[in-house]
Amino acid sequence: MSYETLIFEKKEAYALIYLNRPDKLNALNNKLLHELEEVVKIIENDKEIRAVIISGSGEKAFAAGADISELNACDDTSGVQFSEYGNYVFRRLEQLNKLVVAAVNGFALGGGCELAMACHIRFASDKAKFGQPEVNLGIIPGYGGTQRLPALVGRAKAIELIVSGIIISADEAMQIGLVNRVFPHEELIDKTIEFVNLVISKGREAVENSINCIKMSEKLSLSDGLRFEAQIFGKVCGTDNFKEGTKAYLEKRPANFK
Numbered sequence: 238m239s240y241e242t243l244i245f246e247k248k249e250a251y252a253l254i255y256l257n258r259p260d261k262l263n264a265l266n267n268k269l270l271h272e273l274e275e276v277v278k279i280i281e282n283d284k285e286i287r288a289v290i291i292s293g294s295g296e297k298a299f300a301a302g303a304d305i306s307e308l309n310a311c312d313d314t315s316g317v318q319f320s321e322y323g324n325y326v327f328r329r330l331e332q333l334n335k336l337v338v339a340a341v342n343g344f345a346l347g348g349g350c351e352l353a354m355a356c357h358i359r360f361a362s363d364k365a366k367f368g369q370p371e372v373n374l375g376i377i378p379g380y381g382g383t384q385r386l387p388a389l390v391g392r393a394k395a396i397e398l399i400v401s402g403i404i405i406s407a408d409e410a411m412q413i414g415l416v417n418r419v420f421p422h423e424e425l426i427d428k429t430i431e432f433v434n435l436v437i438s439k440g441r442e443a444v445e446n447s448i449n450c451i452k453m454s455e456k457l458s459l460s461d462g463l464r465f466e467a468q469i470f471g472k473v474c475g476t477d478n479f480k481e482g483t484k485a486y487l488e489k490r491p492a493n494f495k
């Protein structure tokens with residue numbers, strides 16, 4: 238299937254999504270959000286896909302934000318829908334039990350930074366730039382920035398970035414915990430694929446259930462979360478991959494996960 242605003246490539250056990258409006262710095266318009274929703278649904282239902290990488294087409298941008306030519310038409314009613322739809326698509330992506338990695342290859346501003354934050358982890362090129370410049374447009378972040386940024390970098394840093402609209406480098410983004418790792422620009426995709434393949438080589442149930450439990454930590458109290466973890470731990474103890482992993486360790490050989 239081909240898309241107007243995305244490139245979707247299914248590799249053996251992972252999928253690559255490129256935001257593909259390079260002449261508009263991959264700005265997130267309504268069409269792109271709809272196509273992203275479609276692709277997320279495909280990934281949800283495809284058991285062969287165990288991880289997802291999202292990056293941007295072209296040399297300059299991951300995504301330079303919501304498309305300002307569409308945003309400009311919002312009023313106090315349609316603005317709510319504008320925000321809710323983006324939040325719905327990003328949340329659906331975030332809720333995948335498959336690993337979702339943002340490979341941030343350039344500008345990740347506004348909605349672009351928010352999309353990266355909805356991914357489970359963020360790898361960045363040394364040329365990447367991050368920021369929530371919505372204040373410059375007289376608006377607030379609308380695709381989760383006020384909620385996910387403080388969770389990642391702390392409340393004070395989130396307020397500093399959001400109320401000033403300043404743009405920070407990949408290195409600074411790593412220092413504050415917004416990105417996991419920074420790679421030389423030309424190595425970003427290869428290094429991201431290498432990491433994804435490492436994860437795919439582990440026991441499937443271990444990876445999926447780890448992500449699931451970690452996601453539940455945002456909803457549950459510590460006591461309930463620990464109870465939930467114990468239940469899932471038990472479930473994973475019942476899998477062939479667990480038997481193989483522990484047996485391989487005791488036999489001093491690499492595990493052969495199915």
Ligand code: COA
Nearest residue numbers: 260261262264301302303304305306344346347348370371
């Ligand atoms: N929405 C719509 N179009 C956008 C866009 C956005 N968020 N960001 C960039 N573009 C478009 C530009 O309008 C331009 O289109 P044009 O060639 O038809 O005029 C094209 O992408 C290239 O952008 P340009 O501004 O020429 O690139 P630059 O390298 O000089 O500047 C940025 C890069 C990211 C600093 C600048 O594009 C920018 O400030 N973008 C808006 C960022 C923003 O406020 N995002 C939050 C939105 S809520």
